Amino acid sequence: MAVLTIELDPTTEQVLARLTADGRSATDVVREAIRLADRLRRLEQARADAERLGKDPDDLAEVRAIRRELGDPDAR
Template identity: 70%
Template sequence: MGMLTVEIDASTERILAELTSGGRSPDDVVREAIRIAGRLRWMEQARADAERLAADPDDLAEIRAIQREFGDADAW
């Protein structure tokens, strides 16, 4: 396990005080914040990938070909 030292500003200190007021430790709050930041980064990357794929002419052509082959999906 690593050790991390962070300098925080007054605004962040107030938020940390709120998050620890129920008895949670600052360590727990920071660990959760890092995990949330990781999930947000993953979701942003997935969104960017989806936008890139949605604009890819080859992928769009393949989707149209599949739609032609299988017909109207709303009919099911």
């Protein structure tokens, strides 16, 4: 297990105080924040990938072909 030492600015100290006011430890709050940051980064990457694929002519052609094969009347 790694040990992390960080220096907090006053604003972050206030946020940490609010987040620990319910009795949670700073360690638990930081662990949760790291996991949330990771999840947000993965979601953003997935969104960017979907946007890129949604503009890729080869992928769009493949989607249209599959839709035609499935009998989708709106496939162009």
